[in-house]
């Protein structure tokens with residue numbers, strides 16, 4: 394529609410010139426035609442603005458939606474995939490979703506509209522002078538060949554730019570994440586030179602990409618200049634031979650410029666669209682990675698009352714190397730069980746509970762919840778029933794209360810206040826500037842390690858899950874806070890099965906103690922030492 398409005402303008406311009414150069418030429422015809430031309434330009438301007446606004450809006454929505462899908466998909470990715478990539482790399486991959494919005498950018502839209510514009514212009518060229526049209530259109534195949542050739546080269550170089558940029562983002566992200574450590578260790582130079590190395594790859598890839606883009610741009614500009622000269626040559630001969638009027642020449646060059654402009658734009662579509670298509674392809678590739686729920690459909694019907702860990706082995710894979718951590722583990726967990734898991738550092742305790750949570754798939758053996766194999770269970774359902782406090786104690790942005798009672802379960806506020814009173818924790822809360830309403834900074838940066846652990850522990854007590862797993866839950870707490878935790882474990886019924894990883898002898902009396910052997914190779918039911 395927009396392109397159709399401006400379509401008659403070259404024809405009208407030619408008519409004006411022919412009218413003015415004929416004896417019947419009048420100035421009123423000139424005024425009338427110029428006013429119409431101005432009006433057409435203005436209408437085109439308004440329609441184009443409105444159209445582009447709505448298309449860009451649609452593009453922004455689409456790319457945002459895709460970004461959210463990619464973030465969701467990343468959360469659902471198996472840990473084995475996540476372990477293999479830096480967070481910055483993943484972030485960079487997610488940000489490629491923004492390219493879908495670029496598909497609706499004004500320049501791309503102009504190119505797409507140009508397809509119709511170009512086709513109509515070709516028809517009009519034939520209408521003005523079909524022989525001249527045939528001559529000049531012979532140039533188009535040359536354009537196509539050059540475009541296809543450059544397009545292929547550009548795909549490869551754009552892919553390299555995206556991948557090397559994602560890798561660089563990974564290193565930058567890691568550096569920013571560890572700023573405190575880098576300062577303390579004086580490791581700035583080491584990290585900076587790592588970033589430099591990655592930057593080198595990005596620069597090389599960008600230079601190659603630009604070489605292709607410039608090569609293409611210059612070649613197509615040369616072809617369009619040469620074809621302008623060819624049109625002039627043949628038109629001049631025809632004008633001298635009186636088979637073409639000056640007005641027709643003006644109209645012809647007007648439409649020819651449109652055809653060339655659009656062919657060039659469509660050809661350079663490669664340049665404009667190529668990075669977008671490569672990104673879309675990479676987004677698709679990323680989304681095609683199977684998430685951890687793939688092929689899992691079963692859900693537990695009853696509350697978990699029995700977990701059978703049978704002959705379970707696990708090895709981490711890094712690169713092409715396998716790192717055996719757990720070897721033929723056998724253990725049964727029953728309703729009411731408290732198991733204290735200890736053993737040497739690196740013996741695989743955390744790995745073991747991660748297998749229980751389905752974060753990693755067992756290599757060999759089975760984990761059965763109520764007799765159902767974990768490999769078939771929907772993990773979202775399983776994890777709704779299990780509470781896990783990791784050694785890292787992750788807290789969300791929000792208040793302390795939001796962290797203890799996520800999901801807005803305000804009805805439990807009363808129970809929380811009871812716990813704080815019963816276990817002498819009021820002081821712990823009132824020490825914060827706004828008590829339970831105190832805002833927690835990103836990652837809990839404004840809290841001490843012990844405070845973070847206590848908040849996470851209270852969250853677990855209030856969550857009241859079927860299986861509770863605590864990884865070194867009091868490692869950073871003082872004796873008073875640890876005592877509160879021990880008493881809560883003894884007196885509050887917030888679990889059916891409790892697994893605690895701890896080296897602390899104060900925990901050993903709570904339940905069955907299982908030692909994950911020093912070699913971390915063998916842990917069998919018969920080797921348990923219970924207190």
Ligand SMILES: Nc1ncnc2c1ncn2[C@@H]1O[C@H](COP(=O)(O)OP(=O)(O)OP(=O)(O)O)[C@@H](O)[C@H]1O
Nearest residue numbers: 476709711716718737738739740741742743744745
């Ligand atoms: N994501 C991972 N990728 C590769 N290897 C890993 C990974 N996580 C842990 N490991 C390795 O697996 C082994 C067991 O680690 P794990 O954290 O399970 O031990 P742990 O018994 O909990 O140790 P600690 O008592 O120090 O917390 C270690 O040698 C560790 O280096």
